[in-house]
Amino acid sequence: MSENRSKRGLGRGLSALMSDVAESQDASENAAKAADKAVPIEKIEPNPDQPRRDFDEAAMQDLASSIGAKGIIQPLIVRPSPRKSGAYEIVAGERRWRAAQLAKLHDVPVIVREFDDTEVLEVAIIENIQRADLNPVEEAAGYSQLMERFGHTQEKLAQALGKSRSYIANLVRLLGLPDDVLTYLRDGRLSAGHARALITSDDPSGLASQVLKKGLSVRETEKLAKKSAGNIFSDEGKPKKKGSAQKDADTKALEGDLAANLGMKVALNHKPGAENGSMTISYTSLDELDDLCRKLTGS
Structure with missing residues (x-):
């Protein structure tokens, strides 16, 4: 698959793929009749590159019970399997396929599409x-994948998905938080509002522990983060050097935006009260450096 293909932008891709996903998700009670065909369940295989790995067991049992009583209302979207003749690979609807097995169905209704590997992954991410039960980290990772792997911008994603650009930008920034904070966010112990407040902190892990221990609200967390940013002492308890001013929230937010779009760490050093400053982009491999050079030169 060529690089141009995987970075083709939003032309044919996202709008048409969004339509297919909506067709699957918004199906009515009679949607099974609109399926292209019914396929034996053993002739359907999951997408090996499916980004979703965790399926809640209790939710799956509930869905299986519903399918056992009413059947599959929303057809699965599949494509002819690139690995096995006569079989189909799931593009959208793996939860329904898994639940259908629990409900001991023999076949499932499907809509067949001729998607390539890139489109299959995009549909799976979309x-x-x-999904209604998506946690903020999973949602942010989905947006990040669409931007980094397929070249979609925050503006175009916002337009296609019916979100604001700031909503997408704020979620993607969360991925820059430490792993322990992201775990709290995945588990629902912290809300996205709490996490956004922690982004501006020099010690988000330490503040997150305080938030959980004291049961602080989002507003209280914001105040705590601002108070922490104003502390004149370093983490070691020594006075900070004169002139080492803390970055404001807007600067850190801009760093997050740039890092999300470039896929690399970005540091902005803007001199207070001046018009000049510097920007540092950090790469971790020569491949990342090559990618950065291509982006900067437009080649």
Whole structure:
């Protein structure tokens, strides 16, 4: 698959793929009749590159019970399997396929599409983003994948998905938080509002522990983060050097935006009260450096 293909932008891709996902998700009670065909369940295989790995057992049992009583209302979207003749690979609807097995169904209704590997992954990510039970980290990772792997911008994603650009930008920034804070966010122990407040802190892990221990609200967390940013002492308890002013929230937010779009760490050093400053982009491999050079030169 060529690089141009995987970075093709939003042309044919996202709008048409969004339509297919919506067709699957917004199906009515009679949607099974609109399926292209019914396929034996053993002739359907999951997408090996499916970004969603965790399926809640209790939710799956509930869905299986519903399918056992009413059947599959929303057809699965599949494509002819690239690995096995006569079989189909799931593009969207793996939860329904798994639940159908629990409900001991023999076949499932499907809509067949001729998607390439790139489109299959995009549809899987889009379907995951639109799930109601998605946690903020999963949603942010979906947006990040669409931007980094397929070249979509925050503006174009916002337009296609019916979100604001700031909503997408704020979620993607969360991925810059430490792993322990992201775990709290995945588990629901912290809300996205708490996490956004922690982004501006020099010690988000330490503040997150305080938030959990004291049961602080989002507003209280914001105040705590501002108070922490104003502390004149370093983490070691020594006075900070004169002139080492803390970055404001807007600067850190801009760093997050740039890092999300470049896929690399970005540091902005803007001199207070001046018009000049510097920007540092950090790469971790020569491949990342090559990618950065291509982006900067437009080649």
